[in-house]
Amino acid sequence: MIGGRSAAGREGGKVAMASKQICFVAPDGFTIICLDEETIPAVVDKVVAPVEEEVYSLTDGVRYVPYRYLDFGGGPDGGICTATGFTQERPATGPPSVGERVGEAAVDGAIAGFDDCPVTPAAEASPAATERQAYAIRYWQEVPVPSPQPHIAPGRAITGLLAYLETRGSTTNTYTEADTPFGPLTVTATGRYYVDWGDGTHTGPYSREGQPWPDGQITHEYLHIGTYDVVVTERWTATWYFGDESGTLNELRTVGRIEDFPVQQIQAVVLR
Amino acid sequence: MASLFVGACGRHDEPLGPTATLPQGTTTTNPYAVPVVIDEAYVNRVLAGLDHALGDVTRIVVSERAITQDVVDRLKALYIGDYLKLSVAAFEQGIRSGFTTYREPPGDRSTVVTRLISISSSCIFAEVRRDYSATSVNPAAATTIQWVAIQPSDLVGVAGSNPTRWVFISDGFAEGGTEPPDPCAES
Numbered sequence: 001m002i003g004g005r006s007a008a009g010r011e012g013g014k015v016a017m018a019s020k021q022i023c024f025v026a027p028d029g030f031t032i033i034c035l036d037e038e039t040i041p042a043v044v045d046k047v048v049a050p051v052e053e054e055v056y057s058l059t060d061g062v063r064y065v066p067y068r069y070l071d072f073g074g075g076p077d078g079g080i081c082t083a084t085g086f087t088q089e090r091p092a093t094g095p096p097s098v099g100e101r102v103g104e105a106a107v108d109g110a111i112a113g114f115d116d117c118p119v120t121p122a123a124e125a126s127p128a129a130t131e132r133q134a135y136a137i138r139y140w141q142e143v144p145v146p147s148p149q150p151h152i153a154p155g156r157a158i159t160g161l162l163a164y165l166e167t168r169g170s171t172t173n174t175y176t177e178a179d180t181p182f183g184p185l186t187v188t189a190t191g192r193y194y195v196d197w198g199d200g201t202h203t204g205p206y207s208r209e210g211q212p213w214p215d216g217q218i219t220h221e222y223l224h225i226g227t228y229d230v231v232v233t234e235r236w237t238a239t240w241y242f243g244d245e246s247g248t249l250n251e252l253r254t255v256g257r258i259e260d261f262p263v264q265q266i267q268a269v270v271l272r
Numbered sequence: 273m274a275s276l277f278v279g280a281c282g283r284h285d286e287p288l289g290p291t292a293t294l295p296q297g298t299t300t301t302n303p304y305a306v307p308v309v310i311d312e313a314y315v316n317r318v319l320a321g322l323d324h325a326l327g328d329v330t331r332i333v334v335s336e337r338a339i340t341q342d343v344v345d346r347l348k349a350l351y352i353g354d355y356l357k358l359s360v361a362a363f364e365q366g367i368r369s370g371f372t373t374y375r376e377p378p379g380d381r382s383t384v385v386t387r388l389i390s391i392s393s394s395c396i397f398a399e400v401r402r403d404y405s406a407t408s409v410n411p412a413a414a415t416t417i418q419w420v421a422i423q424p425s426d427l428v429g430v431a432g433s434n435p436t437r438w439v440f441i442s443d444g445f446a447e448g449g450t451e452p453p454d455p456c457a458e459s
Contacts, residue, residue, distance in 0.1 A: 022354060022452065024444040025416060026362035027330040027381060028373040029404025032444075033362045200372040202365070223410065 031201075132182045133247050136240035140187055140249045143175045148193065148256035150232040153212050156262045157222050163263075165218040167193055167210035169234060169256070182242050187249070189238040193218065198228030198261065205235070222263040230258040304436045306393050306424075312385045315396055318422065319383040321436040325350055326359075327380035328433060330407065333363045334371050334378055342430055349427040349434040355443055372409075379406030383420070390421075395456035397421040397442070418445050421455040 024033045148169035157163035175187040194204030197220045210218035222228070234256075238249040304321060307314050329346045333339060339360060351359050366374060382403045390397040402416045425439035446452035 022358070022442070022444060022446060023449075024355060024358035024362060025402065025404075025418065026366060027326060027378060027404070027407050028366065028371075028410065029381065029402070029408040029416065030373050030410045031362060031365050031369075033358050033365065200369045202369065 132242050132245060133240070135180060135182060136185060136187065136242070136247065137249060139175070139177060139185060140238055140240070140252070143187065145189065145236055145252055145254055146170050146173065146191075146234075147254035148232045148234050150210075150230060150256045150258050152230070152258060152261065156264055157220075159222050159225055159263060159265045162213075162219040162221055164213045164216035165195060165210040165220070165230070165232070166212050166216065167206075167218065167232060167234075167256075169193075169209065169254075171207060171209060171234075180242075184242075186241040187238050188241075189236050191234040191236045191254075194233045194235065195220070196229075196231040196233070197222070198230050199224070199226075204233075225263050225265045227260045227262050230261050232256045304438070310391050310393070310396065312388060315385050315388065315391075315398060316383070318396075318436045318438050319385070319400065319420065320380075322350060322422070322434065322438065322440065323380045323383055325434040325436070327378065327407070330363075330374070330378050333366065334374055334376060337367055337371075339363055339367070345430050346433045349425070349430070349439065351440045351443065352425075353441065355440055358444070375407055375409055378408075381407050386417070389419075390454050390456035392456065393424070395421065395423045395441075396438075397454050397456040399451065418443070419451050423456075 025031070026033060146169050148167045151166045151168060152163050153166070169191070171191045171193075173189045173191075175189070177185045190207075192205035192207050193210065194202065195206070195218060196202050199222060201220060203218070203220065206218050208217060210216050232255065234254045236252040236254065238252075240247055240249055303317055325346070329343055329350070332346075333343055343363070344360065347356055347359050383400045384403075385398045386401050387399040388396070389399060397419070398421075399417065399419050402418050404410075404416075419442065420440060421442035422438040423441050425434075425437055427439065428434055428437065442452060442455045444452075
């Protein structure tokens with residue numbers, strides 16, 4: 001996974017990265033992009049352009065919005081091509097409106113001049129396996145996946161000082177249903193946090209909970225006073241198990257917010 | 273000052289680009305031709321050329337808000353391997369955030385060698401100090417210590433966008449902001 005980070009690797013700065021192998025500083029000198037060693041070679045897993053003014057409902061209760069991304073090495077000659085992915089959201093207050101952007105911000109026209117990636121036909125599964133997978137998918141859509149409840153103590157931040165984000169969620173969950181037509185079902189889910197700090201900085205993924213000062217690893221230094229909307233998105237991946245048979249489930253996202261988070265400044269005053 | 277004597281022959285001593293007839297008595301030199309002695313001055317000159325080429329790419333992406341084939345071709349002449357992916361991802365991140373941390377138009381980052389670690393005509397690895405004050409509106413991004421490795425390349429990019437004939441094989445830092453393994457030692 002490639003993830004953006006900020007304010008790392010500079011003199012006297014803070015570096016809070018785990019399991020990263022190589023990091024590149026964007027030309028703005030502030031955004032750090034790191035590549036996990038576990039995902040080399042990796043697809044750039046980013047929403048870069050919407051392709052349809054339409055929201056698909058492929059399964060009851062789950063809606064998908066298509067997006068396009070650059071796939072390195074996905075072309076017939078191992079080159080760059082464009083592929084389609086689907087964001088996914090769990091309906092909260094009703095279905096999303098047509099064309100509504102879901103998940104990371106999509107950007108019009110961010111990809112141009114690349115051919116579509118060849119479509120790989122999916123391996124045919126047996127009818128029984130398909131039914132088990134369909135059952136697991138429906139179950140995954142219905143289980144209550146926890147949302148982060150973010151908090152930054154003491155309810156405000158000071159410019160020039162680190163703000164410690166507490167995620168107040170969970171990153172692993174196991175769900176079981178003993179009585180199914182196919183035997184006991186187990187779904188194991190793992191979440192990773194991504195933080196939009198509201199000032200143009202995006203960091204993540206974080207596989208551990210954000211903790212308060214002084215041990216927390218999810219931190220940020222605001223540079224300017226103001227109020228910011230901090231958005232913590234948790235991306236859940238899951239695997240289902242029916243006995244020895246297993247399969248992966250589509251990503252779900254849950255979101256927690258801190259609206260109008262105040263960032264203030266401290267000034268020294270000399271009294272005579 | 274660290275330096276290395278290298279042979280005088282090889283493609284990097286050849287003139288770059290199309291040849292032109294020059295008036296008698298006029299001489300021209302290729303500032304990126306590999307010298308007999310590779311020293312900090314030469315590496316700084318090459319890195320400045322690469323910074324300018326990356327600056328051109330940055331100005332295109334910031335202006336067009338898009339990663340076009342032209343942009344990727346230019347980046348391919350600057351980065352290879354995983355760093356090509358990382359550089360594209362960095363621009364994607366900028367597009368998503370609206371380039372709010374970039375000057376418009378952005379200038380060139382500047383790179384100055386602070387320590388030459390490996391030197392040869394086929395690979396150079398160095399610790400550098402980067403200055404982003406011309407590209408960034410963020411004062412926190414003023415200077416950073418990073419590590420770069422470059423190797424010769426036949427790619428000169430779109431319309432000779434990278435005239436240095438060197439390409440980054442490493443550009444940044446490793447886990448925790450530390451020095452990465454020497455790519456020149458691996459090759």
